[in-house]
Amino acid sequence: xxxxxxxxxxxxxxxxxxxxxxxxxxxxxxxxxxxxxxxxxxxxxxxxxxxxxxxxxxxxxxxxxxxxxxxxxxxxxxxxxxxxxxxxxxxxxxxxxxxxxxxxxxxxxxxxxxxxxxxxxxxxxxxxxxxxxxxxxxxxxxxxxx
Numbered sequence: 001x002x003x004x005x006x007x008x009x010x011x012x013x014x015x016x017x018x019x020x021x022x023x024x025x026x027x028x029x030x031x032x033x034x035x036x037x038x039x040x041x042x043x044x045x046x047x048x049x050x051x052x053x054x055x056x057x058x059x060x061x062x063x064x065x066x067x068x069x070x071x072x073x074x075x076x077x078x079x080x081x082x083x084x085x086x087x088x089x090x091x092x093x094x095x096x097x098x099x100x101x102x103x104x105x106x107x108x109x110x111x112x113x114x115x116x117x118x119x120x121x122x123x124x125x126x127x128x129x130x131x132x133x134x135x136x137x138x139x140x141x142x143x144x145x146x
């Protein structure tokens with residue numbers, strides 16, 4: 001509906017395996033449930049708010065949150081490459097783990113924080129302006145400490 005109004009809108013969609021009692025199926029779901037990213041100027045705010053299904057803009061410190069273009073491009077790139085992604089809210093400051101940068105491959109240059117698990121290393125690419133964290137499983141050899 002937003003696109004039909006001439007508003008550039010983006011919803012990151014991921015494929016994930018869901019299991020029911022009788023079967024497993026690959027389904028497409030929004031990465032950030034309830035979020036639609038729009039590229040607008042402040043004059044278009046009302047046009048967005050008058051769209052069926054829109055509840056409000058995400059706010060930070062009382063102001064409408066602004067997502068940098070580079071954050072959206074990183075998110076699009078991660079989704080397009082098909083890495084396993086999951087979104088979690090940032091509800092604490094990360095004090096443990098190493099700050100890293102991806103040193104090679106298509107995602108070269110993206111920075112994040114490593115979380116050590118028993119099974120693997122994960123990089124978290126923060127979308128700080130909306131308080132969301134995108135978690136991507138990557139091989140350790142792609143990471144370099146900062």
